[in-house]
């Protein structure tokens with residue numbers, strides 16, 4: 848069984864997130880979604896004005912059919928060492944030093960890394976701006 852994992856904040860769950868999950872599931876048999884926890888979003892993405900708590904984000908994502916498991920993460924490069932997986936899927940925007948370290952870990956431990964393009968014209972930030 849090929850296990851795929853992807854990481855993100857997933858605030859204001861939207862079509863771009865759903866399509867990411869569906870495309871992730873096409874790359875494997877079992878999809879793990881790791882949700883950035885509230886405390887570390889504040890540190891790693893201070894510009895992100897979270898609307899939903901980590902529990903609320905987990906509540907929504909857990910109900911999505913193609914998602915097999917949902918976990919929280921603090922730092923991607925730390926959490927990834929504790930997950931049983933075969934493939935890491937990232938977006939082209941996930942380039943901060945923690946993601947770079949996680950990708951390095953994958954390369955050193957024979958794990959596949961796939962970069963998937965974003966769905967155009969939608970983001971949590973856009974929704975928040977529109978709502979204001």
Ligand code: CTP
Nearest residue numbers: 855856857863867937938965966969970971972
């Ligand atoms: N993503 C995507 N298509 C979009 C938006 C996000 O494929 N239109 C992917 C990102 O590439 C990443 C994951 O979803 O792999 C989580 O991204 P996240 O930062 O939570 O979503 P954004 O909508 O980009 O949020 P923000 O505007 O706060 O950056």
